[in-house]
Amino acid sequence: MTEAAVQAPHSEYGLWSWLTTVDAKRIGVLYGVTAGIFFLIGGVEALFMRTQLMYPDNTFLSADTFNGLFTVHGVTMIFLFLMPMNAAFFNFMIPLQIGARDVAFPRLNAFSYWVYLLGGLLLVSSFVVGAIPKVGWTGYSNLSSSFFTPGIATNFYVVGLLVLGTSSMAAAINFITTIINMRAPGMTPLRMPIFTWTALVTNFLLLLALPPIAVALGQVLFDRTFGTSLHVPSGGGSATLWQHLFWVFGHPEVYILILPPMGMVSDILPTFSRKPLFGFSAMVYATVAIGFLGFGVWAHHMFTVGMGAWGAAIFSAITMLIAIPTGVKIFNWIFTIIGGQFRMTTAALFAAAFIPLFTLAGLTGIMHSSPPIDWQHHDSYFVVAHFHYVLVAGSVVGIFGGIYYWFPKVTGRMLSETLGKLHFWTFMIGINLTFFPMHFLGVDGMPRRVYTYQTGFNFDTWNFWVTIGAYITGASMLILIFNIFKSLKSGAVAGPDPWDARTLEWSISSPPPEYNFVELPQVTARDDFWHRKYELKNFQPQPDNQQVHMPPPSYWPLITALGLGVFFTGFVFEWYVLPFIGAPITLIAVFCWSFEEFEM
Amino acid sequence: MSEASHEGGHHTSLGVDSRKLGMWIFLASECLLFGTLIFTFLLYRNKGIEEPNIPAEILDIPVTTASTFVLLMSSFSIVLALHAIQTGKIKSFQRWILTTAIGGIVFLGFQTYEFTEFVQGGLGLSTNVFGSSFFMLTGTHGFHVAIGVIWLLALYFSSLRGGLKVDGALKVDTMALYWHFVDIIWIVIFTVVYLFAVV
Amino acid sequence: MxxxxxxxxxxxxxxxxxxxxxxxxxxxxxxxxxxxxxxxxxxxxxxxxxxxxxxxxxxxxxxxxxxxxxxxKFDHKVFSRLLVLGIILAFGTFLALLTLFKFSHPFGLL
Missing domain, CATH: 1.10.287 (Helix Hairpins)
Structure with a gap:
């Protein structure tokens, strides 16, 4: 029955239907699967590094390979896993949560995905051609100049990020338009689910933070390709310029990675506590405040550069301010659980675990807002511990909560709770054993990004246990993968509303029909589905298998993305014929695209 | 079967078309793009300057004033094109949209002339960071104008073939927003890059 | 709205x-x-x-x-807000950056 529910006008099967799809749900699945594969690649890279660091003076990896691995690990996890995984949830959930049939620009949506995929393949191809970038995920100048990193390896970093930025920019325009303009009747801003709110703020951050990094990457590309010196001190440029422009993007980027999981947690906890989110409006304002403040704190990543007492004091103070809206959020989550009838499902466990884990990440974060402490911790494992608590114990744990919560909606089948809990506990042990001792290593002075250490610095024991923790984390991931495949095959059928949830996506069948809603819902309250179920008591399930006119599939987004891919690949391999082939392909594809009828 | 079908079409929360909204969202991000480029230029405008490349002397104010005027007037002609298509005067629309495209081409001609003069005068892309940041800023702007010209010509030829009957006014409105934005960025560049050079 | x-x-x-x-x-x-x-x-x-x-x-x-x-002046005010957001953010960020480069970085433009 769940399979049959997908029967909609042009929902066909086979490769071609996926290549030409403009359905946000299918694109969301594509995003999710691709990001999941990159997550595994990034994880394996991490396991290689941890194996090298398991013992002092280890020779498992060379220094050179290690440099490549930590660069690609960072880039993969941030740009190829976390951001697109968030985009997967945006694609699937935003239209459902706001009561829309699709996103505002379905074809632009497909374009975003294809550009992301090509950018990811471009970055991974650096392994194939044996030219792995070794500049760190921050790509500082003038290490990234052609003097210090000659050859094409650094081009993969520079151009790869430009391509991925293009994808995120297109997606950001699309999602912002969708949330502002495609809401169901009555879905006023303060009635929107909190995940949609975090998605809105996240996409505004992307929209406004990507241009500075795009320009900076363009400058580095010009430095490397056309001999300019914009980031090269010997030619009159400034090496500090890159750091500033990078972090003007890089700090909002942190919130780009953590806000959507915060939104997931904020949707999961009320469902499993059977009460509304505590302080909903405060949560919304806190999200917006974090978004705004996030643009004013970039230089706290650069305290060690030196910026004088005033510069350091101002950035330090604004950074500390961010603790206020973050604290509001933490209290709201706690008070959502307190007094509710908490159900210990796997999704709820991940969401609840997010609270203390993220608090810990925030605590070490606020320590770094003080310049003297930051100088002490800079480039040590303490910083590595801090941002892995933000991104793994925060973002990834939140996303796992989201996966357990929404998997039934996406596939129509339940994930196994037994395996889920096994995954939860092994993952908790794994990540905490991996990342918590890194605090000690950092305070003891172990520098990050160095391929080995000598014995006798008190680093040996903790490094051993950190590596064991990494293996446990890796093993725990296998449980999740097994759980997903097992459930796809033989999981219990979910039905439309397996969790007795609150928001609109649960009011339609699982998986939802291509058109989502036969009749756009008339929203009268926050948590409208719950309101209709329990307060108005007039909820009627929507009929399935209806004929609703939806935008037809299109291959132009794919061809446009391919053109762009050819264009940028030329800059990676310094083969300047390709841009002249790629540009016309892109132009012609955009032209043909614009002659298809505009839908939605 | 349900006849709810096409209702989703132009029914939006704010009552504005999504394409126009999308364009404004894009323009918000363009503020940051040109902001970064202008900032880099301001950071470097006095760096590595030596004879004969003194900015105040090499920048050709009369020629740039002429090209500025052309771009301002193309903003005028595109609002006339928009007004024409909104009132159904398709011939008038075609005349004005073509005028706008020609204005853009003339502007690009001025820029090509200017760049050629600079390079012949010894200031190339990689001569110094002043040159690099100048060419990257004005070049990025020129690239935007070039995209705009292609877009304008596409609209023109599309309307010759009767292609703007559906949503024509909206398509022109959206394009015009882009074109005006390129114009206001030039207003800033003309002042900050060219006229401030003597200070 | x-x-x-x-x-x-x-x-x-x-x-x-x-x-x-x-x-x-x-x-x-x-x-x-x-x-x-x-x-x-x-x-x-x-x-x-x-x-x-x-x-x-x-x-x-x-x-x-x-x-x-x-x-x-005549259109939906969401458009004005978007433009103002972009301008304020660009102006604030880059004014701050110019100030930092002028007064704060001890090594100037290095």
Whole structure:
């Protein structure tokens, strides 16, 4: 029955239907699967590094390979896993949560995905051609100049990020338009689910933070390709310029990675506590405040550069301010659980675990807002511990909560709770054993990004246990993968509303029909589905298998993305014929695209 | 079967078309793009300057004033094109949209002339960071104008073939927003890059 | 964002845009202001005041194009908010950066 529910006008099967799809749900699945594969690649890279660091003076990896691995690990996890995984949830959930049939620009949506995929393949191809970038995920100048990193390896970093930025920019325009303009009747801003709110703020951050990094990457590309010196001190440029422009993007980027999981947690906890989110409006304002403040704190990543007492004091103070809206959020989550009838499902466990884990990440974060402490911790494992608590114990744990919560909606089948809990506990042990001792290593002075250490610095024991923790984390991931495949095959059928949830996506069948809603819902309250179920008591399930006119599939987004891919690949391999082939392909594809009828 | 079908079409929360909204969202991000480029230029405008490349002397104010005027007037002609298509005067629309495209081409001609003069005068892309940041800023702007010209010509030829009957006014409105934005960025560049050079 | 505006269909032509005459007046003003800018540029006595004068004049031109040619004066206010957001963020960020480079970095432009 769940399979049959997908029967909609042009929902066909086979490769071609996926290549030409403009359905946000299918694109969301594509995003999710691709990001999941990159997550595994990034994880394996991490396991290689941890194996090298398991013992002092280890020779498992060379220094050179290690440099490549930590660069690609960072880039993969941030740009190829976390951001697109968030985009997967945006694609699937935003239209459902706001009561829309699709996103505002379905074809632009497909374009975003294809550009992301090509950018990811471009970055991974650096392994194939044996030219792995070794500049760190921050790509500082003038290490990234052609003097210090000659050859094409650094081009993969520079151009790869430009391509991925293009994808995120297109997606950001699309999602912002969708949330502002495609809401169901009555879905006023303060009635929107909190995940949609975090998605809105996240996409505004992307929209406004990507241009500075795009320009900076363009400058580095010009430095490397056309001999300019914009980031090269010997030619009159400034090496500090890159750091500033990078972090003007890089700090909002942190919130780009953590806000959507915060939104997931904020949707999961009320469902499993059977009460509304505590302080909903405060949560919304806190999200917006974090978004705004996030643009004013970039230089706290650069305290060690030196910026004088005033510069350091101002950035330090604004950074500390961010603790206020973050604290509001933490209290709201706690008070959502307190007094509710908490159900210990796997999704709820991940969401609840997010609270203390993220608090810990925030605590070490606020320590770094003080310049003297930051100088002490800079480039040590303490910083590595801090941002892995933000991104793994925060973002990834939140996303796992989201996966357990929404998997039934996406596939129509339940994930196994037994395996889920096994995954939860092994993952908790794994990540905490991996990342918590890194605090000690950092305070003891172990520098990050160095391929080995000598014995006798008190680093040996903790490094051993950190590596064991990494293996446990890796093993725990296998449980999740097994759980997903097992459930796809033989999981219990979910039905439309397996969790007795609150928001609109649960009011339609699982998986939802291509058109989502036969009749756009008339929203009268926050948590409208719950309101209709329990307060108005007039909820009627929507009929399935209806004929609703939806935008037809299109291959132009794919061809446009391919053109762009050819264009940028030329800059990676310094083969300047390709841009002249790629540009016309892109132009012609955009032209043909614009002659298809505009839908939605 | 349900006849709810096409209702989703132009029914939006704010009552504005999504394409126009999308364009404004894009323009918000363009503020940051040109902001970064202008900032880099301001950071470097006095760096590595030596004879004969003194900015105040090499920048050709009369020629740039002429090209500025052309771009301002193309903003005028595109609002006339928009007004024409909104009132159904398709011939008038075609005349004005073509005028706008020609204005853009003339502007690009001025820029090509200017760049050629600079390079012949010894200031190339990689001569110094002043040159690099100048060419990257004005070049990025020129690239935007070039995209705009292609877009304008596409609209023109599309309307010759009767292609703007559906949503024509909206398509022109959206394009015009882009074109005006390129114009206001030039207003800033003309002042900050060219006229401030003597200070 | 009101619910009643959701019920009405919208086309670009619905709003009462200015007439071509208004557009022409704006074009004349823009040209005249550009001429004044050029004049100010060539007056040696005004050199010390060049930046503030030109800043005001250019902002005026900017505002005229945005308000009338881009219809922000007449259109939905969400558009104005988006533009203002972009401008404020760009202005704030890059003013801060210029200040940092001028006063704070001990090694200047290195």
């Amino acid at each position: 009101s619910t009643d505006s959701q019920t009405q269909e919208h086309h670009a032509g619905d709003i009462s845009h200015p007439t071509p005459k208004t557009y022409a007046i704006i074009a004349v003003i823009l040209s005249v202001v550009t001429a004044i800018e050029l004049w100010v540029y060539y007056i040696e006595e005004l050199r010390s005041l060049l930046i503030p004068i030109l800043a005001v004049l250019s902002t005026g031109k900017f505002a005229l194009v945005v308000m009338f040619y881009m219809h922000l």
